[in-house]
Amino acid sequence: xxxxxxxxxxxxxxxxxxxxxxxxxxxxxxxxxxxxxxxxxxxxxxxxxxxxxxxxxxxxxxxxxxxxxxxxxxxxxxxxxxxxxxxxxxxxxxxxxxxxxxxxxxxxxxxxxxxxxxxxxxxxxxxxxxxxxxxxxxxxxxxxxxxxxxxxxxxxxxxxxxxxxxxxxxxxxxxxxxxxxxxxxxxxxxxxxxxxxxxxxxxxxxxxxxxxxxxxxxxxxxxxxxxxxxxxxxxxxxxxxxxxxxxxxxxxxxxxxxxxxxxxxxxxxxxxxxxxxxxxxxxxxxxxxxxxxxxxxxxxxxxxxxxxxxxxxxxxxxxxxxxxxxxxxxxxxxxxxxxxxxxxxxxxxxxxxxxxxxxxxxxxxxxxxxxxxxxxxxxxxxxxxxxxxxxxxxxxxxxxxxxxxxxxxx
Amino acid sequence: xxxxxxxxxxxxxxxxxxxxxxxxxxxxxxxxxxxxxxxxxxxxxxxxxxxxxxxxxxxxxxxxxxxxxxxxxxxxxxxxxxxxxxxxxxxxxxxxxxxxxxxxxxxxxxxxxxxxxxxxx
Numbered sequence: 181x182x183x184x185x186x187x188x189x190x191x192x193x194x195x196x197x198x199x200x201x202x203x204x205x206x207x208x209x210x211x212x213x214x215x216x217x218x219x220x221x222x223x224x225x226x227x228x229x230x231x232x233x234x235x236x237x238x239x240x241x242x243x244x245x246x247x248x249x250x251x252x253x254x255x256x257x258x259x260x261x262x263x264x265x266x267x268x269x270x271x272x273x274x275x276x277x278x279x280x281x282x283x284x285x286x287x288x289x290x291x292x293x294x295x296x297x298x299x300x301x302x303x304x305x306x307x308x309x310x311x312x313x314x315x316x317x318x319x320x321x322x323x324x325x326x327x328x329x330x331x332x333x334x335x336x337x338x339x340x341x342x343x344x345x346x347x348x349x350x351x352x353x354x355x356x357x358x359x360x361x362x363x364x365x366x367x368x369x370x371x372x373x374x375x376x377x378x379x380x381x382x383x384x385x386x387x388x389x390x391x392x393x394x395x396x397x398x399x400x401x402x403x404x405x406x407x408x409x410x411x412x413x414x415x416x417x418x419x420x421x422x423x424x425x426x427x428x429x430x431x432x433x434x435x436x437x438x439x440x441x442x443x444x445x446x447x448x449x450x451x452x453x454x455x456x457x458x459x460x461x462x463x464x465x466x467x468x469x470x471x472x473x474x475x476x477x478x479x480x481x482x483x484x485x486x487x488x489x490x491x492x493x494x495x496x497x498x499x500x501x502x503x504x505x506x507x508x509x510x511x512x513x514x515x516x517x518x519x520x521x522x523x524x525x526x527x528x529x530x531x532x533x534x535x536x537x538x539x540x541x542x543x544x545x546x547x548x549x550x551x552x553x554x555x556x557x558x559x560x561x562x563x564x565x566x567x568x569x570x571x572x573x574x575x576x577x578x579x580x581x582x583x584x585x586x587x588x589x590x
Numbered sequence: 591x592x593x594x595x596x597x598x599x600x601x602x603x604x605x606x607x608x609x610x611x612x613x614x615x616x617x618x619x620x621x622x623x624x625x626x627x628x629x630x631x632x633x634x635x636x637x638x639x640x641x642x643x644x645x646x647x648x649x650x651x652x653x654x655x656x657x658x659x660x661x662x663x664x665x666x667x668x669x670x671x672x673x674x675x676x677x678x679x680x681x682x683x684x685x686x687x688x689x690x691x692x693x694x695x696x697x698x699x700x701x702x703x704x705x706x707x708x709x710x711x
Contacts, residue, residue: 238661239661239662239663240662240663240664241649241661241662241663241664242661242662266672266677268644269643269644269646269672269674269677270674270675270676270677271643271644271674272674509690510690537676537677538676539675539676540636541636541637543636543637544636
């Protein structure tokens with residue numbers, strides 16, 4: 181049998197001339213050589229040469245940021261193109277990617293417990309990182325699909341296997357039915373201690389479409405978390421900022437100020453009196469500001485918010501707040517007053533935010549000179565136990581150390 | 591005060607760091623520009639291993655005579671030690687924090703003699 185001329189696509193490497201061989205045939209058949217052809221819109225992928233291109237950036241600091249971040253989807257020119265790690269000054273993000281872990285348990289469990297044990301943390305509530313911007317994705321169905329995938333993955337692969345890890349699961353806020361279903365489907369799973377509104381969302385948290393979700397969380401005795409975050413590209417206000425420090429300082433605080441204000445002005449604490457709320461990763465300085473601001477307005481405009489039976493700050497003092505990033509540069513007096521204003525002894529919850537660049541160790545609370553020993557213990561663990569109904573889980577490392585101490589004293 | 595051997599001269603490469611433990615004190619010995627610098631490996635902010643981060647030159651905003659912003663640039667004569675935990679920055683030359691002069695790293699004298707490097711602890 182004669183051998184036919186063939187190409188095996190399974191082994192053939194890509195070649196532009198092969199892909200366009202029919203175009204070449206057309207060119208020959210039509211005798212394009214008889215006249216001039218000019219293409220006024222042709223493209224190449226400059227990303228392939230980005231490593232060379234950045235050498236031509238004249239500003240050396242910008243050049244280094246570009247080198248560190250790249251040009252891809254989250255690169256220097258993209259909407260969320262931040263440089264949180266300060267162009268390599270904070271090196272733990274790339275470092276941990278190379279960190280070795282055993283095949284089991286899940287790598288996330290091993291890595292999380294390593295830093296928890298180093299810091300002396302018994303229980304941690306886990307949050308995602310890039311998903312904090314998922315609410316800005318223009319495709320709502322993508323947000324919903326990813327939120328469900330992430331929540332289910334976390335529940336099945338991490339929370340089910342490690343009693344020291346918990347989470348308040350992501351709510352895809354632009355899909356209210358999906359939020360409700362999320363609570364129904366995952367609210368009773370092991371390790372789920374509540375649900376999270378990731379704060380850069382362009383929806384009013386007071387909207388009636390969420391009422392049944394808030395009710396479902398409340399009925400399950402779970403906790404509703406508002407987690408601060410920033411947006412940059414695509415946000416008219418944030419786009420006025422040209423340095424990440426500005427975007428971060430304002431964004432993480434602003435969105436919780438917005439949701440807290442709406443939460444109060446719509447009487448949500450009265451409508452959902454048993455729904456515990458926790459306000460996370462906005463630091464503390466915003467709370468006294470907002471308390472004073474809203475109280476002042478309320479005294480003049482209470483007719484506008486008739487559900488409120490007491491001052492906005494009175495409701496705020498019944499809510500919970502996480503500590504990090506705690507503003508503590510030469511401001512002990514202000515910090516002490518803030519603690520007093522928010523009833524920190526019963527309402528403040530320690531948070532590290534590790535491994536992020538502005539993380540706080542437990543010593544940021546433990547070393548505060550104006551707190552009693554009991555207040556320190558409440559803030560570092562006792563208040564969270566109450567706010568999230570946590571069980572009596574302690575770290576293996578600390579249990580061992582305690583036993584050794586007890587043995588030594590016996 | 592005791593003299594603690596750090597290394598033979600040249601064992602720390604240019605731009606490198608060796609962390610030694612002298613009693614209960616961790617000291618980072620940094621070689622930069624052919625000189626040695628020694629600081630306690632403890633950031634006054636939250637206790638991070640400050641000598642184990644990167645060294646970066648100071649960043650400057652370049653402002654034109656008409657006060658418009660031109661660009662940023664490095665001042666390579668002012669190298670900073672950057673704490674790997676939170677990026678607090680300290681002048682390599684004297685260990686003073688770049689934002690608040692009252693905050694400083696504990697500095698140790700470095701002695702080079704007989705082909706070896708020592709710190710006085």
